Amino acid sequence: MALMSTTSLAAPAAPPPTQARRRRTSPPRLSFLRRWVSPIVIVAVWQVLSSTGLLTEDTIASPAQIATAAADLIAEGTLQSAILASLQRVGIGFLIGASIGLVVAVAAGLTRLGEDALDPPMQMLRTLPHFGLIPLFITWFGIGESPKLALIAMGVAFPLYLNTFGGIRNIDQKTTEAATAMGLTWSQRIRHVVIPGALPQTLIGLRQSLGIAWLSLIVAETISADSGLGYMINLAKEFQQTDVIVVGLAVYSLLGLATDSLVRFVERKALTWRA
Amino acid sequence: MARLKTQAGTADHAPSETSEQYAARVTGHSRSFGETHVLKSIDLEISPGEFVVMLGRSGCGKSTLLRSLARLDPSPAGEIQTSGRASVAFQEPRLLPWRRVRENVELALLNTSQRGSRRELAEQTLAEVGLTDKVDSWPRQLSGGQAQRVSLARALVSNPSLLLLDEPFSALDALTRIDMHQLVIQLWRHHSMAVLLVTHDVDEALALADRVVLMDQGRIMHTWPIDLPRTDRAPSRPEVAGARAEILQALGVQPLPRNPNRNPLGKQGAA
Numbered sequence: 001m002a003l004m005s006t007t008s009l010a011a012p013a014a015p016p017p018t019q020a021r022r023r024r025t026s027p028p029r030l031s032f033l034r035r036w037v038s039p040i041v042i043v044a045v046w047q048v049l050s051s052t053g054l055l056t057e058d059t060i061a062s063p064a065q066i067a068t069a070a071a072d073l074i075a076e077g078t079l080q081s082a083i084l085a086s087l088q089r090v091g092i093g094f095l096i097g098a099s100i101g102l103v104v105a106v107a108a109g110l111t112r113l114g115e116d117a118l119d120p121p122m123q124m125l126r127t128l129p130h131f132g133l134i135p136l137f138i139t140w141f142g143i144g145e146s147p148k149l150a151l152i153a154m155g156v157a158f159p160l161y162l163n164t165f166g167g168i169r170n171i172d173q174k175t176t177e178a179a180t181a182m183g184l185t186w187s188q189r190i191r192h193v194v195i196p197g198a199l200p201q202t203l204i205g206l207r208q209s210l211g212i213a214w215l216s217l218i219v220a221e222t223i224s225a226d227s228g229l230g231y232m233i234n235l236a237k238e239f240q241q242t243d244v245i246v247v248g249l250a251v252y253s254l255l256g257l258a259t260d261s262l263v264r265f266v267e268r269k270a271l272t273w274r275a
Numbered sequence: 276m277a278r279l280k281t282q283a284g285t286a287d288h289a290p291s292e293t294s295e296q297y298a299a300r301v302t303g304h305s306r307s308f309g310e311t312h313v314l315k316s317i318d319l320e321i322s323p324g325e326f327v328v329m330l331g332r333s334g335c336g337k338s339t340l341l342r343s344l345a346r347l348d349p350s351p352a353g354e355i356q357t358s359g360r361a362s363v364a365f366q367e368p369r370l371l372p373w374r375r376v377r378e379n380v381e382l383a384l385l386n387t388s389q390r391g392s393r394r395e396l397a398e399q400t401l402a403e404v405g406l407t408d409k410v411d412s413w414p415r416q417l418s419g420g421q422a423q424r425v426s427l428a429r430a431l432v433s434n435p436s437l438l439l440l441d442e443p444f445s446a447l448d449a450l451t452r453i454d455m456h457q458l459v460i461q462l463w464r465h466h467s468m469a470v471l472l473v474t475h476d477v478d479e480a481l482a483l484a485d486r487v488v489l490m491d492q493g494r495i496m497h498t499w500p501i502d503l504p505r506t507d508r509a510p511s512r513p514e515v516a517g518a519r520a521e522i523l524q525a526l527g528v529q530p531l532p533r534n535p536n537r538n539p540l541g542k543q544g545a546a
Contacts, residue, residue, distance in 0.1 A: 178369035196373035
Protein backbone atom coordinates (compact mmCIF):
# COMPACT_ATOMS: atom_id res chain seq x y z
CA MET A 1 0.00 0.00 0.00
CA ALA A 2 0.93 3.60 -0.45
CA LEU A 3 0.94 4.02 3.31
CA MET A 4 3.99 1.82 3.58
CA SER A 5 6.25 4.68 2.58
CA THR A 6 5.50 6.44 5.84
CA THR A 7 7.01 3.63 7.92
CA SER A 8 10.56 4.32 6.83
CA LEU A 9 11.38 6.66 9.71
CA ALA A 10 10.32 4.24 12.41
CA ALA A 11 11.73 1.06 10.90
CA PRO A 12 15.44 1.13 12.00
CA ALA A 13 14.51 1.23 15.68
CA ALA A 14 13.22 -2.37 15.75
CA PRO A 15 15.70 -5.19 16.51
CA PRO A 16 16.12 -7.69 13.68
CA PRO A 17 14.08 -10.80 14.49
CA THR A 18 16.93 -13.28 13.97
CA GLN A 19 18.98 -11.64 16.67
CA ALA A 20 16.11 -11.90 19.13
CA ARG A 21 15.59 -15.57 18.32
CA ARG A 22 19.23 -16.46 18.78
CA ARG A 23 19.24 -14.73 22.12
CA ARG A 24 16.24 -16.77 23.18
CA THR A 25 17.36 -20.30 22.30
CA SER A 26 20.97 -20.99 23.28
CA PRO A 27 21.66 -19.40 26.70
CA PRO A 28 18.65 -20.92 28.57
CA ARG A 29 19.83 -24.42 27.64
CA LEU A 30 23.30 -23.59 28.89
CA SER A 31 21.98 -22.15 32.12
CA PHE A 32 19.95 -25.31 32.63
CA LEU A 33 23.17 -27.34 32.44
CA ARG A 34 25.02 -24.81 34.56
CA ARG A 35 22.59 -25.44 37.39
CA TRP A 36 23.88 -29.01 37.69
CA VAL A 37 27.61 -28.23 37.69
CA SER A 38 28.11 -27.12 41.29
CA PRO A 39 26.27 -30.06 42.94
CA ILE A 40 28.44 -32.47 40.93
CA VAL A 41 31.65 -30.70 42.00
CA ILE A 42 30.59 -30.85 45.66
CA VAL A 43 29.94 -34.61 45.43
CA ALA A 44 33.35 -35.18 43.81
CA VAL A 45 35.20 -33.29 46.58
CA TRP A 46 33.27 -35.21 49.20
CA GLN A 47 34.24 -38.59 47.67
CA VAL A 48 37.89 -37.56 47.71
CA LEU A 49 37.65 -36.58 51.40
CA SER A 50 36.01 -39.94 52.29
CA SER A 51 38.49 -42.03 50.27
CA THR A 52 41.45 -40.32 51.94
CA GLY A 53 39.93 -41.06 55.35
CA LEU A 54 39.42 -37.41 56.29
CA LEU A 55 35.69 -38.14 56.62
CA THR A 56 34.81 -41.26 58.62
CA GLU A 57 31.73 -43.36 57.98
CA ASP A 58 30.37 -42.54 61.47
CA THR A 59 30.27 -38.88 60.53
CA ILE A 60 29.04 -39.34 57.00
CA ALA A 61 29.21 -42.11 54.41
CA SER A 62 31.08 -41.61 51.14
CA PRO A 63 29.15 -40.89 47.94
CA ALA A 64 30.07 -44.37 46.71
CA GLN A 65 28.64 -46.00 49.85
CA ILE A 66 25.60 -43.80 49.54
CA ALA A 67 25.15 -44.88 45.93
CA THR A 68 25.36 -48.54 47.00
CA ALA A 69 22.84 -47.91 49.76
CA ALA A 70 20.56 -46.20 47.26
CA ALA A 71 20.85 -49.15 44.88
CA ASP A 72 19.98 -51.55 47.72
CA LEU A 73 17.02 -49.43 48.82
CA ILE A 74 15.77 -49.33 45.25
CA ALA A 75 16.21 -53.09 44.86
CA GLU A 76 14.16 -53.66 48.03
CA GLY A 77 11.55 -51.18 46.84
CA THR A 78 11.92 -49.25 50.11
CA LEU A 79 13.03 -46.03 48.43
CA GLN A 80 10.23 -46.07 45.86
CA SER A 81 7.50 -46.55 48.41
CA ALA A 82 9.08 -43.90 50.65
CA ILE A 83 9.24 -41.44 47.76
CA LEU A 84 5.70 -42.23 46.76
CA ALA A 85 4.40 -41.67 50.29
CA SER A 86 6.28 -38.37 50.59
CA LEU A 87 5.25 -37.19 47.12
CA GLN A 88 1.65 -37.96 47.89
CA ARG A 89 1.87 -36.04 51.15
CA VAL A 90 3.52 -33.01 49.62
CA GLY A 91 1.19 -33.17 46.59
CA ILE A 92 -2.02 -33.21 48.62
CA GLY A 93 -0.74 -30.56 51.04
CA PHE A 94 0.39 -28.40 48.14
CA LEU A 95 -2.94 -28.72 46.32
CA ILE A 96 -4.88 -27.73 49.42
CA GLY A 97 -2.61 -24.78 50.18
CA ALA A 98 -2.35 -23.64 46.58
CA SER A 99 -6.12 -23.77 46.13
CA ILE A 100 -6.67 -21.68 49.23
CA GLY A 101 -3.92 -19.21 48.31
CA LEU A 102 -5.13 -18.78 44.74
CA VAL A 103 -8.83 -18.52 45.53
CA VAL A 104 -8.26 -15.97 48.28
CA ALA A 105 -5.82 -14.02 46.08
CA VAL A 106 -8.28 -13.88 43.18
CA ALA A 107 -11.13 -12.82 45.47
CA ALA A 108 -9.00 -10.13 47.11
CA GLY A 109 -7.39 -9.05 43.86
CA LEU A 110 -10.53 -8.63 41.81
CA THR A 111 -12.86 -6.90 44.24
CA ARG A 112 -12.41 -4.09 46.76
CA LEU A 113 -14.75 -5.86 49.14
CA GLY A 114 -12.64 -9.01 48.86
CA GLU A 115 -9.47 -7.07 49.54
CA ASP A 116 -10.92 -5.33 52.59
CA ALA A 117 -12.26 -8.57 53.98
CA LEU A 118 -9.44 -10.98 53.14
CA ASP A 119 -6.18 -9.09 52.90
CA PRO A 120 -5.89 -7.91 56.55
CA PRO A 121 -6.27 -11.40 58.05
CA MET A 122 -3.92 -12.85 55.42
CA GLN A 123 -1.32 -10.20 56.16
CA MET A 124 -1.58 -10.91 59.90
CA LEU A 125 -1.46 -14.69 59.52
CA ARG A 126 1.51 -14.63 57.20
CA THR A 127 3.68 -13.13 59.93
CA LEU A 128 3.16 -16.28 62.03
CA PRO A 129 6.16 -18.59 61.75
CA HIS A 130 4.24 -21.56 60.45
CA PHE A 131 6.54 -24.16 62.00
CA GLY A 132 5.63 -22.58 65.32
CA LEU A 133 2.11 -23.80 64.73
CA ILE A 134 3.13 -27.47 64.93
CA PRO A 135 2.09 -27.90 68.60
CA LEU A 136 -1.26 -26.35 67.83
CA PHE A 137 -1.73 -28.57 64.75
CA ILE A 138 -0.87 -31.66 66.76
CA THR A 139 -3.38 -30.60 69.42
CA TRP A 140 -6.03 -30.12 66.77
CA PHE A 141 -5.29 -32.95 64.38
CA GLY A 142 -3.37 -35.52 66.41
CA ILE A 143 -0.24 -37.08 64.95
CA GLY A 144 -1.63 -38.71 61.78
CA GLU A 145 -1.53 -37.32 58.25
CA SER A 146 -3.68 -34.25 58.92
CA PRO A 147 -1.17 -32.09 60.85
CA LYS A 148 1.45 -32.79 58.16
CA LEU A 149 -0.90 -31.77 55.36
CA ALA A 150 -2.00 -28.72 57.34
CA LEU A 151 1.62 -27.66 57.85
CA ILE A 152 2.44 -28.02 54.16
CA ALA A 153 -0.78 -26.30 53.06
CA MET A 154 -0.16 -23.41 55.46
CA GLY A 155 3.36 -22.94 54.11
CA VAL A 156 2.18 -23.03 50.50
CA ALA A 157 -0.85 -20.77 50.76
CA PHE A 158 0.87 -17.54 51.82
CA PRO A 159 3.59 -17.03 49.22
CA LEU A 160 1.12 -17.95 46.50
CA TYR A 161 -1.49 -15.60 47.96
CA LEU A 162 0.90 -12.66 48.32
CA ASN A 163 2.40 -13.00 44.85
CA THR A 164 -0.86 -13.67 43.01
CA PHE A 165 -2.61 -10.83 44.81
CA GLY A 166 0.29 -8.52 44.05
CA GLY A 167 0.35 -9.74 40.45
CA ILE A 168 -3.32 -8.94 39.94
CA ARG A 169 -3.04 -5.57 41.63
CA ASN A 170 0.07 -4.54 39.70
CA ILE A 171 -1.60 -4.92 36.32
CA ASP A 172 -1.48 -1.50 34.72
CA GLN A 173 -4.89 0.12 35.19
CA LYS A 174 -4.44 1.77 31.81
CA THR A 175 -4.18 -1.61 30.09
CA THR A 176 -7.37 -2.75 31.76
CA GLU A 177 -9.06 0.48 30.71
CA ALA A 178 -7.95 -0.01 27.12
CA ALA A 179 -9.47 -3.50 27.21
CA THR A 180 -12.71 -2.01 28.52
CA ALA A 181 -12.66 0.64 25.79
CA MET A 182 -12.26 -2.16 23.22
CA GLY A 183 -15.52 -3.58 24.49
CA LEU A 184 -14.16 -6.67 26.25
CA THR A 185 -16.55 -8.18 28.77
CA TRP A 186 -15.58 -8.94 32.37
CA SER A 187 -14.74 -12.56 31.66
CA GLN A 188 -12.79 -11.60 28.53
CA ARG A 189 -10.77 -9.10 30.56
CA ILE A 190 -10.03 -11.83 33.11
CA ARG A 191 -8.84 -14.14 30.34
CA HIS A 192 -6.87 -11.68 28.25
CA VAL A 193 -5.68 -9.16 30.81
CA VAL A 194 -5.81 -10.39 34.40
CA ILE A 195 -4.57 -13.97 34.05
CA PRO A 196 -1.65 -13.28 31.67
CA GLY A 197 -0.85 -10.06 33.52
CA ALA A 198 -0.68 -11.73 36.93
CA LEU A 199 1.06 -14.88 35.66
CA PRO A 200 4.73 -13.79 36.03
CA GLN A 201 4.29 -12.86 39.69
CA THR A 202 2.14 -15.94 40.31
CA LEU A 203 4.88 -18.20 38.97
CA ILE A 204 7.39 -16.55 41.32
CA GLY A 205 4.94 -17.33 44.12
CA LEU A 206 4.65 -20.90 42.88
CA ARG A 207 8.40 -21.41 43.11
CA GLN A 208 8.52 -20.02 46.62
CA SER A 209 5.55 -22.18 47.60
CA LEU A 210 7.10 -25.36 46.27
CA GLY A 211 10.29 -24.67 48.19
CA ILE A 212 8.33 -24.20 51.39
CA ALA A 213 6.21 -27.26 50.64
CA TRP A 214 9.31 -29.49 50.59
CA LEU A 215 10.71 -27.83 53.69
CA SER A 216 7.42 -28.31 55.53
CA LEU A 217 7.33 -31.94 54.43
CA ILE A 218 10.80 -32.59 55.83
CA VAL A 219 9.98 -30.92 59.14
CA ALA A 220 6.67 -32.77 59.41
CA GLU A 221 8.17 -36.15 58.56
CA THR A 222 11.12 -35.67 60.88
CA ILE A 223 8.81 -35.03 63.80
CA SER A 224 6.70 -38.09 63.30
CA ALA A 225 5.96 -40.36 60.39
CA ASP A 226 5.16 -43.99 59.71
CA SER A 227 5.91 -43.79 56.01
CA GLY A 228 7.83 -41.67 53.55
CA LEU A 229 11.37 -40.38 53.28
CA GLY A 230 11.33 -38.89 56.77
CA TYR A 231 10.32 -42.24 58.25
CA MET A 232 13.14 -43.93 56.31
CA ILE A 233 15.62 -41.35 57.64
CA ASN A 234 14.38 -41.67 61.23
CA LEU A 235 14.66 -45.42 61.06
CA ALA A 236 18.23 -45.18 59.71
CA LYS A 237 19.09 -42.80 62.54
CA GLU A 238 18.27 -45.59 65.04
CA PHE A 239 20.89 -47.80 63.34
CA GLN A 240 23.37 -44.99 62.62
CA GLN A 241 23.12 -45.66 58.89
CA THR A 242 24.51 -42.36 57.66
CA ASP A 243 24.42 -43.63 54.07
CA VAL A 244 20.64 -44.17 54.19
CA ILE A 245 20.15 -40.80 55.88
CA VAL A 246 22.07 -39.12 53.11
CA VAL A 247 20.12 -41.03 50.44
CA GLY A 248 16.93 -39.66 51.98
CA LEU A 249 18.32 -36.13 52.09
CA ALA A 250 19.62 -36.38 48.52
CA VAL A 251 16.22 -37.53 47.32
CA TYR A 252 14.59 -34.62 49.14
CA SER A 253 16.86 -32.15 47.45
CA LEU A 254 16.59 -33.80 44.03
CA LEU A 255 12.82 -33.70 44.25
CA GLY A 256 12.98 -30.03 45.27
CA LEU A 257 15.31 -29.25 42.40
CA ALA A 258 13.06 -31.16 39.99
CA THR A 259 9.92 -29.24 40.90
CA ASP A 260 11.82 -25.94 40.77
CA SER A 261 13.17 -26.80 37.31
CA LEU A 262 9.67 -27.68 36.22
CA VAL A 263 8.35 -24.24 37.19
CA ARG A 264 11.33 -22.55 35.54
CA PHE A 265 10.53 -24.50 32.39
CA VAL A 266 6.90 -23.36 32.55
CA GLU A 267 8.10 -19.77 33.10
CA ARG A 268 10.24 -19.91 29.97
CA LYS A 269 7.40 -21.33 27.89
CA ALA A 270 4.65 -19.09 29.23
CA LEU A 271 6.53 -15.80 29.45
CA THR A 272 8.17 -15.59 26.03
CA TRP A 273 6.56 -12.18 25.60
CA ARG A 274 8.93 -10.77 28.20
CA ALA A 275 12.13 -12.45 27.00
CA MET B 276 -14.21 34.30 15.46
CA ALA B 277 -12.03 33.59 12.45
CA ARG B 278 -13.43 31.84 9.47
CA LEU B 279 -10.84 30.45 7.09
CA LYS B 280 -12.91 29.98 4.05
CA THR B 281 -11.53 29.40 0.62
CA GLN B 282 -14.13 28.19 -1.82
CA ALA B 283 -16.48 25.54 -0.61
CA GLY B 284 -15.54 23.13 -3.41
CA THR B 285 -11.85 23.15 -2.58
CA ALA B 286 -12.24 21.49 0.80
CA ASP B 287 -10.43 18.17 0.49
CA HIS B 288 -12.97 16.15 2.37
CA ALA B 289 -16.73 16.29 2.13
CA PRO B 290 -18.56 14.56 4.99
CA SER B 291 -20.23 11.44 3.65
CA GLU B 292 -23.99 11.56 3.33
CA THR B 293 -25.62 9.13 5.74
CA SER B 294 -28.97 8.92 7.39
CA GLU B 295 -27.42 9.82 10.78
CA GLN B 296 -27.28 13.50 11.52
CA TYR B 297 -24.37 13.20 13.88
CA ALA B 298 -21.57 10.86 14.82
CA ALA B 299 -21.66 12.15 18.36
CA ARG B 300 -23.82 14.63 20.20
CA VAL B 301 -23.07 16.02 23.63
CA THR B 302 -25.89 17.93 25.27
CA GLY B 303 -25.51 19.84 28.52
CA HIS B 304 -22.86 17.42 29.76
CA SER B 305 -21.32 18.24 33.13
CA ARG B 306 -18.87 16.28 35.19
CA SER B 307 -17.36 16.97 38.55
CA PHE B 308 -14.92 15.15 40.76
CA GLY B 309 -15.82 16.13 44.30
CA GLU B 310 -15.87 19.90 44.42
CA THR B 311 -14.06 20.33 41.11
CA HIS B 312 -16.33 20.96 38.16
CA VAL B 313 -14.32 19.58 35.27
CA LEU B 314 -16.98 19.89 32.58
CA LYS B 315 -19.62 22.60 32.72
CA SER B 316 -22.63 21.91 30.54
CA ILE B 317 -20.83 21.04 27.34
CA ASP B 318 -22.66 21.07 24.03
CA LEU B 319 -20.85 19.60 21.07
CA GLU B 320 -21.99 17.91 17.91
CA ILE B 321 -19.69 16.02 15.58
CA SER B 322 -20.99 15.32 12.08
CA PRO B 323 -20.42 11.96 10.43
CA GLY B 324 -16.98 11.96 8.86
CA GLU B 325 -15.96 15.23 10.46
CA PHE B 326 -12.43 15.72 11.84
CA VAL B 327 -12.65 17.76 15.02
CA VAL B 328 -9.57 18.72 17.00
CA MET B 329 -10.07 19.81 20.57
CA LEU B 330 -7.41 22.09 21.97
CA GLY B 331 -6.87 23.14 25.51
CA ARG B 332 -4.37 23.52 28.26
CA SER B 333 -3.71 20.64 30.66
CA GLY B 334 -6.60 20.17 33.03
CA CYS B 335 -9.15 22.04 30.91
CA GLY B 336 -11.39 18.97 30.78
CA LYS B 337 -10.73 17.85 27.22
CA SER B 338 -9.58 14.34 28.17
CA THR B 339 -12.52 13.99 30.54
CA LEU B 340 -14.90 14.79 27.69
CA LEU B 341 -13.17 12.23 25.49
CA ARG B 342 -13.50 9.61 28.23
CA SER B 343 -17.21 10.39 28.49
CA LEU B 344 -17.58 9.86 24.75
CA ALA B 345 -15.65 6.60 25.04
CA ARG B 346 -18.06 5.49 27.81
CA LEU B 347 -15.13 5.08 30.18
CA ASP B 348 -16.79 7.52 32.55
CA PRO B 349 -20.38 7.30 33.73
CA SER B 350 -22.64 10.04 32.40
CA PRO B 351 -26.37 10.71 32.85
CA ALA B 352 -28.57 9.24 30.15
CA GLY B 353 -29.01 11.43 27.11
CA GLU B 354 -26.04 13.71 27.71
CA ILE B 355 -23.77 11.65 25.49
CA GLN B 356 -25.10 10.16 22.29
CA THR B 357 -23.04 8.40 19.71
CA SER B 358 -24.34 6.77 16.58
CA GLY B 359 -22.54 3.54 15.92
CA ARG B 360 -19.30 2.36 17.40
CA ALA B 361 -16.77 4.62 19.08
CA SER B 362 -13.22 3.50 19.67
CA VAL B 363 -10.24 5.07 21.38
CA ALA B 364 -6.49 5.37 20.98
CA PHE B 365 -4.68 6.79 23.98
CA GLN B 366 -1.50 8.77 24.50
CA GLU B 367 0.34 5.56 25.38
CA PRO B 368 -0.29 2.62 23.05
CA ARG B 369 -1.61 0.48 25.94
CA LEU B 370 -1.06 -2.77 24.08
CA LEU B 371 -1.28 -6.04 25.96
CA PRO B 372 2.41 -6.99 26.26
CA TRP B 373 1.53 -10.71 26.48
CA ARG B 374 -0.33 -10.79 23.17
CA ARG B 375 1.31 -10.60 19.77
CA VAL B 376 0.64 -7.55 17.60
CA ARG B 377 -2.01 -9.35 15.54
CA GLU B 378 -3.74 -10.72 18.64
CA ASN B 379 -3.83 -7.24 20.15
CA VAL B 380 -5.73 -6.03 17.11
CA GLU B 381 -7.94 -9.13 16.94
CA LEU B 382 -9.11 -8.59 20.52
CA ALA B 383 -10.89 -5.40 19.46
CA LEU B 384 -13.11 -7.58 17.26
CA LEU B 385 -14.20 -10.01 19.98
CA ASN B 386 -17.61 -8.49 20.55
CA THR B 387 -18.30 -7.05 17.13
CA SER B 388 -20.32 -8.53 14.34
CA GLN B 389 -17.64 -8.12 11.70
CA ARG B 390 -17.92 -10.26 8.64
CA GLY B 391 -14.86 -12.31 7.74
CA SER B 392 -12.24 -13.85 9.97
CA ARG B 393 -10.79 -11.78 12.78
CA ARG B 394 -7.31 -12.80 11.76
CA GLU B 395 -7.69 -11.49 8.21
CA LEU B 396 -9.30 -8.25 9.33
CA ALA B 397 -6.53 -7.66 11.83
CA GLU B 398 -3.86 -8.32 9.22
CA GLN B 399 -5.58 -6.04 6.71
CA THR B 400 -5.74 -3.21 9.20
CA LEU B 401 -2.12 -3.72 10.24
CA ALA B 402 -1.20 -3.54 6.57
CA GLU B 403 -3.04 -0.23 6.36
CA VAL B 404 -0.89 1.24 9.11
CA GLY B 405 2.20 -0.19 7.40
CA LEU B 406 3.03 -2.98 9.86
CA THR B 407 2.63 -6.11 7.75
CA ASP B 408 6.06 -7.30 8.87
CA LYS B 409 5.29 -6.81 12.58
CA VAL B 410 2.15 -8.95 12.71
CA ASP B 411 3.84 -11.70 14.74
CA SER B 412 6.01 -9.44 16.90
CA TRP B 413 5.60 -8.89 20.61
CA PRO B 414 4.74 -5.31 21.63
CA ARG B 415 8.10 -4.90 23.40
CA GLN B 416 9.85 -5.35 20.04
CA LEU B 417 8.18 -2.25 18.58
CA SER B 418 9.40 1.33 18.54
CA GLY B 419 7.15 4.00 20.05
CA GLY B 420 5.81 4.99 16.66
CA GLN B 421 5.15 1.39 15.64
CA ALA B 422 3.34 0.67 18.92
CA GLN B 423 1.17 3.73 18.35
CA ARG B 424 0.36 2.44 14.85
CA VAL B 425 -0.80 -0.85 16.35
CA SER B 426 -2.91 1.13 18.77
CA LEU B 427 -4.47 2.97 15.79
CA ALA B 428 -5.05 -0.31 13.95
CA ARG B 429 -6.71 -1.72 17.04
CA ALA B 430 -9.02 1.29 17.22
CA LEU B 431 -9.83 1.12 13.52
CA VAL B 432 -10.29 -2.59 12.99
CA SER B 433 -13.83 -2.62 14.37
CA ASN B 434 -14.79 0.01 11.77
CA PRO B 435 -15.93 2.69 14.20
CA SER B 436 -18.09 5.63 13.18
CA LEU B 437 -16.24 7.76 15.72
CA LEU B 438 -12.54 7.56 16.43
CA LEU B 439 -11.42 9.19 19.68
CA LEU B 440 -7.74 10.09 19.89
CA ASP B 441 -6.41 11.26 23.26
CA GLU B 442 -3.14 13.09 22.56
CA PRO B 443 -2.00 10.07 20.57
CA PHE B 444 1.17 11.63 19.17
CA SER B 445 2.41 13.76 22.05
CA ALA B 446 4.91 11.14 23.23
CA LEU B 447 6.45 10.67 19.77
CA ASP B 448 9.45 12.45 18.32
CA ALA B 449 8.76 15.27 15.90
CA LEU B 450 9.53 13.33 12.71
CA THR B 451 7.46 10.32 13.70
CA ARG B 452 4.66 12.70 14.61
CA ILE B 453 4.61 14.13 11.08
CA ASP B 454 4.44 10.58 9.70
CA MET B 455 1.55 9.82 12.03
CA HIS B 456 -0.34 12.96 10.98
CA GLN B 457 -0.18 11.84 7.37
CA LEU B 458 -1.18 8.31 8.33
CA VAL B 459 -4.17 9.47 10.35
CA ILE B 460 -5.41 11.62 7.47
CA GLN B 461 -5.03 8.71 5.05
CA LEU B 462 -6.89 6.36 7.38
CA TRP B 463 -9.59 8.93 7.98
CA ARG B 464 -10.14 9.42 4.25
CA HIS B 465 -10.25 5.71 3.66
CA HIS B 466 -12.59 4.82 6.53
CA SER B 467 -14.59 8.07 6.51
CA MET B 468 -15.30 7.92 10.23
CA ALA B 469 -15.65 11.01 12.39
CA VAL B 470 -12.57 11.84 14.46
CA LEU B 471 -12.24 13.72 17.71
CA LEU B 472 -8.58 14.35 18.45
CA VAL B 473 -7.60 15.91 21.74
CA THR B 474 -4.28 17.74 21.83
CA HIS B 475 -2.47 20.78 23.16
CA ASP B 476 -0.46 21.17 19.96
CA VAL B 477 -1.83 24.11 17.95
CA ASP B 478 0.13 23.17 14.82
CA GLU B 479 -1.21 19.63 14.97
CA ALA B 480 -4.73 21.04 15.21
CA LEU B 481 -4.19 23.34 12.23
CA ALA B 482 -2.71 20.54 10.14
CA LEU B 483 -5.48 18.01 10.76
CA ALA B 484 -8.80 19.59 11.64
CA ASP B 485 -11.99 20.37 9.78
CA ARG B 486 -12.90 22.26 12.90
CA VAL B 487 -10.82 23.34 15.89
CA VAL B 488 -12.62 23.56 19.20
CA LEU B 489 -11.00 25.30 22.14
CA MET B 490 -11.79 24.26 25.66
CA ASP B 491 -10.98 26.21 28.77
CA GLN B 492 -12.01 25.55 32.37
CA GLY B 493 -14.62 22.99 31.45
CA ARG B 494 -16.28 25.03 28.73
CA ILE B 495 -16.03 25.19 24.97
CA MET B 496 -14.86 28.77 24.40
CA HIS B 497 -14.19 29.03 20.66
CA THR B 498 -14.68 27.18 17.42
CA TRP B 499 -12.70 27.69 14.23
CA PRO B 500 -13.81 25.92 11.08
CA ILE B 501 -10.76 25.31 8.89
CA ASP B 502 -11.87 25.11 5.29
CA LEU B 503 -8.45 25.07 3.63
CA PRO B 504 -7.42 21.87 1.88
CA ARG B 505 -4.92 19.95 4.03
CA THR B 506 -2.29 20.14 1.33
CA ASP B 507 -2.51 23.90 1.53
CA ARG B 508 -1.93 24.56 5.20
CA ALA B 509 1.69 25.65 5.29
CA PRO B 510 2.27 27.61 8.50
CA SER B 511 3.48 30.54 6.44
CA ARG B 512 0.12 30.92 4.75
CA PRO B 513 -1.48 34.09 6.07
CA GLU B 514 -4.79 32.40 6.96
CA VAL B 515 -2.99 29.66 8.86
CA ALA B 516 -0.62 32.04 10.61
CA GLY B 517 -3.56 34.27 11.49
CA ALA B 518 -5.58 31.40 12.94
CA ARG B 519 -2.52 30.20 14.81
CA ALA B 520 -2.01 33.58 16.42
CA GLU B 521 -5.68 33.80 17.25
CA ILE B 522 -5.79 30.35 18.80
CA LEU B 523 -2.61 30.97 20.81
CA GLN B 524 -4.06 34.19 22.08
CA ALA B 525 -7.26 32.44 23.08
CA LEU B 526 -5.09 29.92 24.94
CA GLY B 527 -3.39 32.83 26.69
CA VAL B 528 -0.04 32.49 24.90
CA GLN B 529 1.57 35.56 23.34
CA PRO B 530 3.52 34.56 20.23
CA LEU B 531 7.05 35.94 19.82
CA PRO B 532 7.28 38.77 17.27
CA ARG B 533 8.58 37.45 13.97
CA ASN B 534 12.00 38.47 12.75
CA PRO B 535 11.25 40.02 9.36
CA ASN B 536 14.78 39.27 8.04
CA ARG B 537 14.56 35.57 8.65
CA ASN B 538 13.70 33.19 5.88
CA PRO B 539 10.79 31.11 7.19
CA LEU B 540 11.80 28.07 5.12
CA GLY B 541 12.61 26.04 8.22
CA LYS B 542 9.03 26.21 9.36
CA GLN B 543 7.48 24.75 6.24
CA GLY B 544 6.44 21.35 5.10
CA ALA B 545 4.52 20.03 8.09
CA ALA B 546 1.26 19.71 6.21
